[in-house]
Amino acid sequence: MKFTGITKRWAINVASIVLVILLIVSLFAFALVRNYYYGTAELFIENYDTNDISSVFSLYGASDTGFEDAARGYVENFSNKDHVAVWVIDSSGKVIATSSGFSISENVNMPDFNSAVKNETGTDRWTGKLPSGEKIMASTNVYRYSDGTLGGGIRFMVSLDAVDQQLARIALLIFFTAVLMFAVLMISGMVFIKSIVNPVKEIGETAGKIAGGDFNARIEDYPYNDEIGELCVTINDMAGKLSETDRMKNDFISTVSHELRTPLTAIRGWGETLIQIGDSDPGMTKRGMEIIISEAGRLNSMVEELLDFSRMNSGRLKYKSEKMDFLAELDDVVYSFKERTMKNGIEVVYNFPDAPAPGTGDPARIKQVFINILDNAVKYSDEGGKITVSAEIIDKKSLVITFADTGAGIKEEDLPHIKEKFYKANNTVRGSGIGLAVCDEILSHHGGELAVDSVYGEGTTVTVTLPLDKASKQADNTEPKEENDNE
Numbered sequence: 284m285k286f287t288g289i290t291k292r293w294a295i296n297v298a299s300i301v302l303v304i305l306l307i308v309s310l311f312a313f314a315l316v317r318n319y320y321y322g323t324a325e326l327f328i329e330n331y332d333t334n335d336i337s338s339v340f341s342l343y344g345a346s347d348t349g350f351e352d353a354a355r356g357y358v359e360n361f362s363n364k365d366h367v368a369v370w371v372i373d374s375s376g377k378v379i380a381t382s383s384g385f386s387i388s389e390n391v392n393m394p395d396f397n398s399a400v401k402n403e404t405g406t407d408r409w410t411g412k413l414p415s416g417e418k419i420m421a422s423t424n425v426y427r428y429s430d431g432t433l434g435g436g437i438r439f440m441v442s443l444d445a446v447d448q449q450l451a452r453i454a455l456l457i458f459f460t461a462v463l464m465f466a467v468l469m470i471s472g473m474v475f476i477k478s479i480v481n482p483v484k485e486i487g488e489t490a491g492k493i494a495g496g497d498f499n500a501r502i503e504d505y506p507y508n509d510e511i512g513e514l515c516v517t518i519n520d521m522a523g524k525l526s527e528t529d530r531m532k533n534d535f536i537s538t539v540s541h542e543l544r545t546p547l548t549a550i551r552g553w554g555e556t557l558i559q560i561g562d563s564d565p566g567m568t569k570r571g572m573e574i575i576i577s578e579a580g581r582l583n584s585m586v587e588e589l590l591d592f593s594r595m596n597s598g599r600l601k602y603k604s605e606k607m608d609f610l611a612e613l614d615d616v617v618y619s620f621k622e623r624t625m626k627n628g629i630e631v632v633y634n635f636p637d638a639p640a641p642g643t644g645d646p647a648r649i650k651q652v653f654i655n656i657l658d659n660a661v662k663y664s665d666e667g668g669k670i671t672v673s674a675e676i677i678d679k680k681s682l683v684i685t686f687a688d689t690g691a692g693i694k695e696e697d698l699p700h701i702k703e704k705f706y707k708a709n710n711t712v713r714g715s716g717i718g719l720a721v722c723d724e725i726l727s728h729h730g731g732e733l734a735v736d737s738v739y740g741e742g743t744t745v746t747v748t749l750p751l752d753k754a755s756k757q758a759d760n761t762e763p764k765e766e767n768d769n770e
Contacts, residue, residue: 289476289479289480289483290480294469297472302465308461309461312457313457316453320446324441324443324446325420325422327366328422329406329408354380354435355371355380357380367382368381368439369437372396372435372437374432374435378438391413392411395438399423402425405426406423406424409422417442418444419440421440422438423437423438424436424437424439485502486511486514486518489501493518493525498526499522501522546581549575549578550574550582553575557571588721591651595721595724602725603646604643607641607642607646608639608641609640609641609749612646612650614635616650616657617657620661629664630668630670631670632669634671634672635672635673636675640674640682640751642729642752645729651721652725652726655719656722656745659743660686660743663688665690670687670688672686672687673685679751680751681748681750683746683747683748684748684749687742695739698737702719702723730749731747732748734748
């Protein structure tokens with residue numbers, strides 16, 4: 284693993300924190316152990332009662348000779364010579380007897396004796412080194428005669444060399460334990476970081492491929508169901524959706540190119556024909572001009588639809604807001620399709636209530652919705668088919684319009700996507716695939732809804748729901764009327 288990026292930041296930050304914590308814990312643990320050992324030694328040498336010492340020395344009287352005799356007797360009878368060394372010190376500070384039997388001829392620095400002489404308690408403790416270099420802990424109890432004069436002192440000493448050696452071994456053990464813990468934490472952390480960094484790198488590489496246009500790139504084989512796993516799934520889903528969107532975009536471009544080419548070809552062809560025949564055939568000229576005008580209108584409709592879609596995506600689709608009658612706009616659209624449906628041999632049944640449907644919105648946009656839906660119904664219906672348009676006012680609050688055809692229908696797997704931009708369930712029928720997306724946007728702006736239900740091979744029903752303004756008195760009579768445009 285390269286020591287860069289997240290790994291480097293993690294290692295520096297975590298290593299610093301872990302080192303500080305381990306240092307604090309190690310020092311605290313060593314301090315506890317040292318205090319325990321030194322405290323044990325202190326209790327060991329301070330466990331000798333001053334009253335017992337006084338009772339022994341008082342038997343020999345208040346004289347130097349008596350004190351020396353008492354000192355020798357005390358040292359000879361001292362029972363713990365193997366662990367504690369005992370010195371008897373006279374009033375001048377000279378060691379006159381030792382438990383080891385060796386005399387101490389040179390002057391020895393005994394701070395504990397000097398302090399004990401001055402203390403009211405007559406005791407003191409000191410830790411230091413003897414002239415031989417041995418580290419000791421010493422405690423001195425001063426003995427005074429009944430008249431208060433200083434008789435001397437008893438000095439108890441325990442060697443700390445063994446204690447310090449044991450503490451050194453414990454310190455070494457604590458050190459190696461801390462190093463081992465640090466190594467384990469760092470190695471386990473590195474392994475964990477690697478399990479994060481490597482997938483993140485793969486995610487970055489895959490995202491780069493997707494950004495470069497490779498929508499087939501995927502993140503494979505991430506084994507854990509965690510946040511990174513969710514991110515991998517999300518990116519894979521995103522790549523799939525981008526791939527599908529790219530496919531639909533390409534299909535859209537191909538479809539629009541074809542849709543634009545067809546009327547342009549007709550216009551150009553008839554234009555060349557009219558130039559050739561001149562004024563020799565007025566009937567042909569009239570027919571050609573009608574076709575040119577019709578195809579130009581078709582081109583204009585497609586261009587307007589594309590412009591609306593572009594404005595919708597950029598949030599620049601403009602709407603008027605005025606009082607209107609939704610049913611009046613529906614009437615105009617249904618009757619405008621009369622000639623076309625008759626020519627195609629399609630029956631249109633129109634059921635509508637005998638009352639206005641007052642609302643507020645953009646009449647041109649609402650009419651655009653009705654035109655798109657009826658145009659789809661006609662395109663996907665064969666000769667002899669039937670289109671039923673029914674309008675109903677519900678509780679004087681909303682207008683529900685259904686457009687039901689007996690055409691080709693929509694496959695079940697295509698229904699959830701039918702209102703998505705560029706999506707075409709049937710590429711054999713002309714159209715850009717953005718009509719329903721624009722319709723859905725327009726209806727949403729007016730507070731309405733668009734629903735599509737279909738059975739493949741049997742037909743499709745599109746339901747439009749629009750909110751009404753406060754119902755007028757005329758809205759009380761909502762009994763539907765039926766018209767058949769092909770009668």
